[in-house]
Amino acid sequence: MVKGAAYLILALLILGAVLFALVSERARSLAAIDRRLAGLTLPGAAPARVSAAISVPERIAPLLAQAQLEVTMRAVRILAVAGLGLVVTVLLLAGPAFALAVLLGLPMAALSWLRGRARKRVDALTEALPLYLDGVRQLQAVGNSLSQALSRALADASPVVRSFFDTAARRLEMGAPVAETMQQLADRLQVPEVSMIAAAIRTNLRYGGSIGAVFTNLAHILRERLRIRRDLVAATSEAKVSSRVLIAMPLLAMVGLVMMNPAYLDFFIADPRGQKLSLLAVGLEGAGILIIRRMLRLEF
Known part of the structure; x- marks a missing residue:
């Protein structure tokens, strides 16, 4: 059941990425036609420079402006290919459950990095x-x-x-x-x-x-x-250090167990019950990180 749902979600996400690529390619073609028509109507005018920037959601645009980053189609394609390659690699090595966790975790990690860069610049x-x-x-x-x-x-x-x-x-x-x-x-x-x-x-x-x-x-x-x-x-510096220790303890404990007994992960990779527990553990860890960060956020 878990494998079927994971494969279905992965297929839908890959289909969405393909549709996004097709729509963006069509938009680029229409923009190229508009530039050619503008050059025909104004033969003496200099050719317009192609802008590589693309539109982003309104909630992300201020973060990009604060981080002083510009989203281009080339960058989106490179990141999409790299992310898809990572997901496929995890899918082949660890199964659909872990591939789904990686696929959902990549955007969250990218958003967290973007917020950190924007906060430092601001x-x-x-x-x-x-x-x-x-x-x-x-x-x-x-x-x-x-x-x-x-x-x-x-x-x-x-x-x-x-x-x-x-x-x-x-x-x-x-x-x-x-x-x-x-x-x-x-x-x-x-x-x-x-x-x-x-x-x-x-x-x-x-x-x-x-x-x-x-x-x-x-x-x-x-x-x-x-x-x-x-x-x-x-x-709040003491509370921040405590939160980092609490976040790192489960990860360090898992690494220690794997180093002492490499076969420890077999249950969580091959057994359906272990896969469910792995997803539950990852979800609880992510929820705990979000809650702690929310508690320590300073707004005035």
Whole structure:
């Protein structure tokens, strides 16, 4: 029963991957036809550059923007072929139950890695934003406009700030409205600190006042948020270490048992009862990891 359900799910997932490849290939063909028609209607125009980026779900787009990653069709194909090869290898060596566990675990592992990278990049950005705001305020004090100050302050800003704000700076240099440009950046990143900057600029441009004083207060608020975050991290460090020990103990125990008795896994691979217990153990371990991570998540 377990083998039949596992094979059915694997077949459906592989069929879905094939359908996705066919649909994406058709979309690429239609885009190529549109580019050719555009070249025929405008013979003097330069050929449009093919964009390799593809659309992603709205819940994943902010994570990709925060992690500064761009999903391309080539990358999707490489990852899909590598994942499918791994699943087929596990299917041949360990059976359908383990192959199904690998197939379901790969997206979860990729999402966890993406969230970790995005968190590191955002933490580096929030730590460097107060100094960037100080630079913007100083440039405004010597006579630069808000648009010029936001662009020119990037020269002395941290590399992570430049990497996040370069697109907005180019838009500002081409004459785009400041409030609209910063709001687009805040909507794309969905980082609270960037949203605070965009809201402060939008409010100041609408109602007037000293933007220098606003940036001074905002930099102070961001520094206070960083201080509180460091205090929270220090206060929960012991709990984080304990959670890692609890997560690693079952895995280390399993490795130790296998090293002492290599035939220990035969029951969990060949016997249907062992396969059910293996899936149950993997599910409980994954649920425990998610619950512990949720308990230790700091949001303020």
